[in-house]
Amino acid sequence: MVSRLGSVDIFPPAQDYIYMDAASVGLSHAKGAEVISEWQRALAERGTVAFTEQDEVECLDNLNSAAAKLFNATAQDIAVASSETVLMASLAWAVMPEAGSNIVSTATTHPSTIYPWMRVAEHTGAELRWARANSALTIDPDQLEDLIDDNTSVVCLSQVEWGTGQLFDLKRFADAAHARGAICVVDATQSAGQVPIDVGSTGVDAVATSTYKWLCGPFGTGMMYVSPELQTRSPGIVGWRSHRDMWDFQADRLEYPDSAKRYEFGTMAYGTALGATVAANYLLDLTIERIADHNRTLSARLVEGLRELGAELLGPEEPAQRSATVAARFPGKDVADFTRTLKQADIIASLRRDFIRFSPHLYNSSDDIDQALSAIKAAL
Ligand SMILES: Cc1ncc(COP(=O)(O)O)c(C=O)c1O
Incomplete structure (x- = not known):
């Protein structure tokens, strides 16, 4: 029992x-949902009196910290935005694999894991390489690893496959990618909250997730770990939050923060981040x-x-x-x-x-x- x-x-x-049905939409943490409604009500009733400019600077910080614990990283290494897809898209354009290089993934991965990379490849001419599944929709990890060669720039995986729940050994694929000079990028939308993720011991270069599945959080929030090296790239998506002092408003130059926060770019439904933090901290305590x-x-x-x-x-x-x-x-x-x-x-x-x-x-x-x-x- x-x-x-x-x-x-x-x-x-x-x-x-x-x-x-957590793989579709997980049940929301009730207190997390309440916090989001309260935030929205306060904003509707009192505008910037309730949600000040300083609040707007700091409102994602607690989720940065919770995500850091979740991925065994530091808060410096985490960016928050509205979903996995936007964070992955920004990263794909930051990395921009060039013509002559290839991107390795599985044909059973989620579209939002790989479409951002396909779009960049459409622009640059990079090649997509697919590991194909058998009739039981299973990917052979050996076959997947065999696709990685000296021209591979990115190995892009969903840690857990959306359909079958197949779980990949991240350390194996990060090691295989690094041995060929490539990076290993992970979509954790189907894994964060249900399996441990440790960026230190696995060595993966980036991990992005939305919060509404296994993290028991809301729609409208995503977070991403990026390695220190990826924190030196220019993000693919930029906006007023991308500048190191977002309230500076000087449009004729753009200086990024020296952290993963450079991948945070604009206004979002900030209240969702507060609810996602409550849910993530609850899971972390368990x-x-x-x-x-x-x-x-x-x-x-x-x-x-x-x-x-x-x-x-x-x-x-x-x-x-x-x-x-x-x-x-x-x-x-x-x-x-x-x-x-x-x-x-x-x-x-x-x-x-x-x-x-x-x-x-x-x-x-x-x-x-x-x-x-x-x-x-x-x-x-
Ligand atoms: C692996 C994976 N990535 C991403 C998504 C959805 O991405 P987003 O939340 O950015 O729309 C899903 C949704 O099913 C998913 O299973």
Whole structure:
């Protein structure tokens, strides 16, 4: 019997649903959501009296610090913006892989992981190299590593694949990239909050994430770690916050901060960063290791139960390459109908192409898994 790690006081919908959809949108930390509403109300009622110019300078700092803890970095190495996509786009233009070089990724990665790099490659003529998945949508890590050669400029991976939950060994790919003079860039939107990320021990050069999935935060906030070397580049996206003194307003020159903050560029829905900070600090207090253990126990139980029911499991079998996300096909079933049937039984998972993706998190218990398996059995 495994109880919830995150209580229903903090995640109220967990008592109404068997919510296994963190890979789509995680349940929000209730206090984090409240802080965002309070901030918005204060702004509506009192404008700059409530949110001063000094507040606007400092309002992202606490999230910088929380992200630093999450990635085992320092706050200097973190930038905050509205999403993973914008941060990755800014980084891709900062790096701008040139013609003759190649960018290595997986064909199963999320579009927002690699489209920014494809757009730059369209401009410069750099080559894209894809590791292809087998019929179970699994990427062979050896085949992925074999794509890296002396012309590789960037190895760009989602630490956890959005569909199957396949987990990549970041140290392996950062080492392989560095051995060829390339950098290793990571999208952690499907991993931050569910598996530990350590930029020091893995040696990755950049990690970007949005906050509304496994970090139990809101839409509208993303954060990115960048290595000291990447803090010397000119970001691809710049605006008034890009200058070292944002209230200086002298438009005829642009001097970047000597930190990752140079990747912060403009106004955003600042209140979301306050809510994301509450949620991230809550997860950090529990520890990501504990959450990862909890989630793995639940997903292993789910995998075993689904196998017994004859489902076709996708992604790798090796536990070291698995995260909490579990994807399955149900041969002979109309998968859209099947997902709807589960939803009617308050079991919330995602329909993706021809499979269903279950993504249990800290607010789930082993009872949830058993109830979901019973409902799936009945529906089958
Ligand atoms: C790996 C990954 N990256 C990025 C995103 C979405 O990016 P953004 O939050 O910037 O829209 C998703 C959403 O599913 C994702 O799975």
